[in-house]
Amino acid sequence: QQQVKQSPQSLIVQKGGISIINCAYENTAFDYFPWYQQFPGKGPALLIAIRPDVSEKKEGRFTISFNKSAKQFSLHIMDSQPGDSATYFCAASWGNTPLVFGKGTRLSVIA
Amino acid sequence: GAVVSQHPSRVICKSGTSVKIECRSLDFQATTMFWYRQFPKQSLMLMATSNEGSKATYEQGVEKDKFLINHASLTLSTLTVTSAHPEDSSFYICSARDRDSISHYGYTFGSGTRLTVV
Numbered sequence: 001q002q003q004v005k006q007s008p009q010s011l012i013v014q015k016g017g018i019s020i021i022n023c024a025y026e027n028t029a030f031d032y033f034p035w036y037q038q039f040p041g042k043g044p045a046l047l048i049a050i051r052p053d054v055s056e057k058k059e060g061r062f063t064i065s066f067n068k069s070a071k072q073f074s075l076h077i078m079d080s081q082p083g084d085s086a087t088y089f090c091a092a093s094w095g096n097t098p099l100v101f102g103k104g105t106r107l108s109v110i111a
Numbered sequence: 112g113a114v115v116s117q118h119p120s121r122v123i124c125k126s127g128t129s130v131k132i133e134c135r136s137l138d139f140q141a142t143t144m145f146w147y148r149q150f151p152k153q154s155l156m157l158m159a160t161s162n163e164g165s166k167a168t169y170e171q172g173v174e175k176d177k178f179l180i181n182h183a184s185l186t187l188s189t190l191t192v193t194s195a196h197p198e199d200s201s202f203y204i205c206s207a208r209d210r211d212s213i214s215h216y217g218y219t220f221g222s223g224t225r226l227t228v229v
Contacts, residue, residue, distance in 0.1 A: 042222055043117070043221050044155070044220050046218070046219075046220075089154060093218075096208070098145045098157050100157075102154065103153070103154045104152075104154050
């Protein structure tokens, strides 16, 4: 049973454009929603995270939008750059439980 | 920030041998460590959760006798793949949770270990 559904599977964006990745969850106990960036052969690195008490969080070019009623959250990458090309995973957890990951989105930013 | 050191980064072993992967929290004490497995172009799949000083909790379908996890101290956890076979070839990643983290921002990942069994 997949607890976090992520879309799209892959995404191609022009340099300077906006990349948008969406995730949906079902477990209302989740209270921590991070996004991870992973380059080939490397472990995932935390990009940005949000808790359900806020609807949006921005850090530099990265923004998380959170819709608690819809049980959805999304990652927006503004002014996408070729260096942003990577696989992005959304995740969720609550309490001391391990992170549950989405299936990942392979982002390619082309010049 | 919190750093988790994972070694080795790559290992090739012969079928039937055992391989040990180490995961160390360098500047914090990790009460809980998680071990994930990742196949090419797939997501991270949780294998087990280990708490310092106690037995690991394995996810359904993960063989406890094949994937031995030891979390003997607050800074070190090891995963031993016993009697490795080619189907065990994968990317293994550890994650440590900071005991003193006051928020959920305490999940830190290692850089992963690429295991190839020949």
